[in-house]
Amino acid sequence: MIASVIASLRPDRQADRVVPPSGHTAWLTVFTAAAMTFLAVFALALSLASGRLAERWGGALANTATVRISAPPDQMELQTAAVLRVLETTPGIASARALTDDEQKALLAPWFGPDLPVEALPLPRLVEVVEGPDGYDGEGLRQRLAAEAPGAVLDDHTRWRRPLAVAASRLNLLGGLAIVLIGAAMAAMITLAANAALAANAQVIRVLRVVGARDDYIAAAFVRRFTLRTLAGSAAGAVLGLVGVALLPSVDEAGGFLTGLGFQGAGWLLPLLLPPVAAGVALIATRAAAFRTLRELP
Numbered sequence: 095m096i097a098s099v100i101a102s103l104r105p106d107r108q109a110d111r112v113v114p115p116s117g118h119t120a121w122l123t124v125f126t127a128a129a130m131t132f133l134a135v136f137a138l139a140l141s142l143a144s145g146r147l148a149e150r151w152g153g154a155l156a157n158t159a160t161v162r163i164s165a166p167p168d169q170m171e172l173q174t175a176a177v178l179r180v181l182e183t184t185p186g187i188a189s190a191r192a193l194t195d196d197e198q199k200a201l202l203a204p205w206f207g208p209d210l211p212v213e214a215l216p217l218p219r220l221v222e223v224v225e226g227p228d229g230y231d232g233e234g235l236r237q238r239l240a241a242e243a244p245g246a247v248l249d250d251h252t253r254w255r256r257p258l259a260v261a262a263s264r265l266n267l268l269g270g271l272a273i274v275l276i277g278a279a280m281a282a283m284i285t286l287a288a289n290a291a292l293a294a295n296a297q298v299i300r301v302l303r304v305v306g307a308r309d310d311y312i313a314a315a316f317v318r319r320f321t322l323r324t325l326a327g328s329a330a331g332a333v334l335g336l337v338g339v340a341l342l343p344s345v346d347e348a349g350g351f352l353t354g355l356g357f358q359g360a361g362w363l364l365p366l367l368l369p370p371v372a373a374g375v376a377l378i379a380t381r382a383a384a385f386r387t388l389r390e391l392p
Contacts, residue, residue: 119287123320126283127327127372128334130276135335135365137276141269143355144262158251161221165245173243174219180242181223186230193220280372281379288320288380292387299391313384317377324376328369336365
């Protein structure tokens, strides 16, 4: 089987004359391969970017927690000091510090602007907690905080990490599913084009059979022509897709929201694998369509 497939890709000028070199089947195959590969590049970029986004956000929140202190102004300093004493004596916590007004103002600036009057608003005091390598007992810490500082609430960022992980996994799944559907659509379109070419050359195929040509020889001509057309179209689509991804806004230009929707490092080489894969899909689809049609021809 493998030997026959390899043999079908070897150049053969006589056999290539069986397949029309131009016409609607030619441009349809090239256009379909280019368009589907172009879409596959963006699906691959989205899948990889979603994984990087969740990894960065999750990594930034994985070893940190926040204690939010809500208290009257005259008790804020006392409760902050009590919270810091509790955190300093809690096993598994590497460090803890209260954020300054300027730091809290910087955190709120993306939503309320840089001129927010922090000192005039009844904002809670935030304490940044850095977890040690062995971790800490979250439930026990909450009970201690409730006893020492009733206005303190521990937020270990679990509610932020879990949706990110779920969203990233679903985006990765959707990206992979999109690539599979794109490959299936490409195979269907190439099969239709191959069937049309076979039907248009039915009379030529009958003559070839009369003079002794075997079905393997005839099918190889169609497999070779459509595989090479698909490879050329897919290569063009991959190049256009890479150019399109490169033109997307950078992280800074997008304000940090479109976080690197593209490829990084060796990831830029991944789209180059799509043309050989597309050619393999075309080879299998065309070979199956050719032998099925040849069996149906009288």
